[in-house]
Amino acid sequence: MAGDPTQTIPQPVTADGPSDRDARFVQIKQWAELLTISALAVLGAAVVFSLLLLVLGASPGEFLALLWRGGFGTWFSLQNTLVRAAPLIFTALAVAIPAQLGLVIIGGEGALVLGGFAAACAALPFHGGGSVPFVMAAMIASALAAGGLWIGIVGALRHFRGVNETISSLLMSYLAIAVMNYFVDGPLRDPASPIKSSTLPIGDANMVGNIPGTSVHWGLVVAIALASASWVLMRRTTFGFAARLTGGNVRAARAQGLPVGGLIITACALAGACAGFAGYFEVAAVQGRANASLATGYGFSGILVSFLARHNALAIVPVAILVGGISAAGGLIQRRLDLPDATVLVLQGIVFVFLLVSETLYGRFAVFRSKRSPSDI
Numbered sequence: 001m002a003g004d005p006t007q008t009i010p011q012p013v014t015a016d017g018p019s020d021r022d023a024r025f026v027q028i029k030q031w032a033e034l035l036t037i038s039a040l041a042v043l044g045a046a047v048v049f050s051l052l053l054l055v056l057g058a059s060p061g062e063f064l065a066l067l068w069r070g071g072f073g074t075w076f077s078l079q080n081t082l083v084r085a086a087p088l089i090f091t092a093l094a095v096a097i098p099a100q101l102g103l104v105i106i107g108g109e110g111a112l113v114l115g116g117f118a119a120a121c122a123a124l125p126f127h128g129g130g131s132v133p134f135v136m137a138a139m140i141a142s143a144l145a146a147g148g149l150w151i152g153i154v155g156a157l158r159h160f161r162g163v164n165e166t167i168s169s170l171l172m173s174y175l176a177i178a179v180m181n182y183f184v185d186g187p188l189r190d191p192a193s194p195i196k197s198s199t200l201p202i203g204d205a206n207m208v209g210n211i212p213g214t215s216v217h218w219g220l221v222v223a224i225a226l227a228s229a230s231w232v233l234m235r236r237t238t239f240g241f242a243a244r245l246t247g248g249n250v251r252a253a254r255a256q257g258l259p260v261g262g263l264i265i266t267a268c269a270l271a272g273a274c275a276g277f278a279g280y281f282e283v284a285a286v287q288g289r290a291n292a293s294l295a296t297g298y299g300f301s302g303i304l305v306s307f308l309a310r311h312n313a314l315a316i317v318p319v320a321i322l323v324g325g326i327s328a329a330g331g332l333i334q335r336r337l338d339l340p341d342a343t344v345l346v347l348q349g350i351v352f353v354f355l356l357v358s359e360t361l362y363g364r365f366a367v368f369r370s371k372r373s374p375s376d377i
Contacts, residue, residue, distance in 0.1 A: 033365065034310060041358040045351040052346070058337050067344075070332035071325025082216045083286070085317075085324035087112065089223035090278030091302025092309065092316045093230055094151065094271040098165070099311040100234050101267050102247040107154060107169025108275040109299025110176030111147035115276025116283040117180040118146035120290035121188070123202040132205050139206070140280055147276020148269040150176060155268025159261040165268075177295050184291060198291035208285035219281030224317055226274065231313035243267060275299060297345075301327065304352045323348065 050060035071081050091108035098105040122142035126135045154172060157163040185197045210217050234240035246253040246263050253260055279294060287293055305323050309315035330344040337343075 033362065036365075037358050037361050038308070038310070038355075040361075041354040042351060045347070045354040048354075049347050049350050056339065058339060063333065063337060066333050066336055067326060067329045070329025071327075077325075077328060079215045080328045081321060081325040082214075082220055083324075084327050085320045086217070086220040086223045087278040087282060087298040088302050088305050088320035088324055089220075089227055089316055090274050090281075091299045092305035092320055093227060093302075093313060094147075094275040094299070095303050095306035096309070096311040096313055096316060097230060097234070097271045097274070098155075098264075098267045099306065100240070100243045100247050101264055102250075103155075103158070103264065103267070104166045105151060105154065105169045105268065105271055106166055106303050107151055107173045107176075107299070108271070108278075108302050109295065109297070110169075110173030111150045111272040111275035112279040112282070112299050113173075113180050113294045114150050114176040114279065115143035115147035115272075116279030116287075116294045117183070117199075117290045118142040118276070119280040119283045120199045120202055123206055124188070124200055126206075127200055127203065135202075135206050136208075136284070139202070139284060140277075143276040143280035143283075144273040145276070147279065148273035151272025151275070152265055152269035154272075155265040158268075159264050173299065180290065180294065181292065190289070196291060198287075198289045201289045202284065204288075206284065207288060208281060217281065217285035219278075219285050222277070222281070223320075226277070227313045227317050230274075234313065239263075239266075275302075301348065304348050304355075307352065307355050 053060045053063055070077055072078055091112060094108035094111060095105055119139040119142050122138040123135055126138075150172060151169065154165050154169045157168050158165045181197075184199060188199045190198050190200045208217050208219065211221065234243060242253070242258050243263055245256070246258060246260055250260060253263075278298060282294055282298075283290055301323060302320075305316055305320045308323070309319040326344050326347065330341045333339055333343060334341045
């Protein structure tokens with residue numbers, strides 16, 4: 001994204017260039033600008049939301065207290081938050097990776113749903129048995145392939161036909177949900193589940209267990225590891241450098257002979273695979289089968305997480321935990337304050353709007369400016 005201090009391209013340090021000390025000083029100023037503007041955006045959103053609560057006759061202080069208690073205040077609520085944070089990390093990466101090339105992909109919800117559905121389908125032929133490692137490997141491969149192919153199509157449309165990736169990825173999400181609903185309500189419906197349409201269960205043996213001593217599944221660990229790997233990919237590899245160069249200036253990237261089309265399609269496929277991974281864990285660690293519960297909005301909340309983290313893969317982890325805690329507190333807030341459960345979604349929406357507006361503030365504060373080219377942070 002233009003003006004994003006986390007997306008700048010590192011400049012080589014030469015004898016005439018900045019010293020290590022100057023480079024570190026520039027990095028500190030960039031981080032200070034990032035944290036200051038993000039804090040101002042969140043503070044502004046909090047003020048507007050507090051006014052909304054006062055209009056509704058609710059206390060902002062009590063809302064904040066319940067938000068803390070429902071998301072982080074007890075061991076039970078913290079575990080619930082971490083379970084919700086795992087898919088948010090995956091779907092946020094599905095936004096952050098293409099963002100390095102200047103792409104705005106918002107189709108993580110569809111890739112998650114299709115990935116979870118593909119994982120459940122991969123387990124159906126082994127419903128009566130089969131080697132557990134083989135079945136789980138087949139489920140993971142199917143989820144990654146389905147998600148990667150789905151968003152990869154978005155990248156191909158962008159490159160070959162010039163179709164806007166934001167619009168196409170959103171439409172592909174609704175198409176993915178429709179495809180799943182068709183099969184879950186029709187050919188692949190479990191006859192033993194008359195109330196809620198779903199596929200046959202994948203079997204207890206093929207379920208992903210929890211981290212010892214907790215009720216949090218191993219998907220959280222995998223999500224954190226994947227976020228770390230994504231940061232390394234985009235910050236410490238030739239592919240990541242080429243992707244960021246393309247995001248900074250497509251014409252310059254083409255002039256340097258970079259395969260822009262291949263970079264776009266690859267980044268989109270990686271993004272879809274991340275969201276597909278979220279679908280796998282929702283099936284294999286939470287639901288035990290594919291059903292309408294896969295489309296619960298994790299893909300759309302992941303957009304907020306990625307933007308709040310400035311598309312930085314490492315920053316996505318704590319932000320996802322924060323957003324997961326806000327989501328986990330929704331039920332408690334509804335019961336205690338007699339507010340709709342969607343109140344937390346309104347809060348997320350207001351924060352997102354303020355974050356978008358805050359994009360115009362970068363580079364406008366003289367205290368954060370530098371005459372030198374910023375180093376990569």
